[in-house]
Amino acid sequence: MKCISCEKETSESVQFPCPKCGEKILRCKRCRSLSLEYKCPKCGYKGP
Numbered sequence: 408m409k410c411i412s413c414e415k416e417t418s419e420s421v422q423f424p425c426p427k428c429g430e431k432i433l434r435c436k437r438c439r440s441l442s443l444e445y446k447c448p449k450c451g452y453k454g455p
């Protein structure tokens with residue numbers, strides 16, 4: 408399990424589908440609370 412924003416292994420993560428292509432995106436709690444930007448590895452969609 409790797410966070411998509413900070414690329415660190417994480418146990419406390421939140422998973423959600425990409426709004427554009429539905430690919431599963433994984434983010435750790437820290438990045439979520441900081442609202443760090445993520446990028447979908449499949450379609451390149453960027454979101455907060």
Ligand SMILES: [Zn+2]
Nearest residue numbers: 410413435438
């Ligand atoms: Zn993170």
Ligand SMILES: [Zn+2]
Nearest residue numbers: 425428447450
């Ligand atoms: Zn996507």
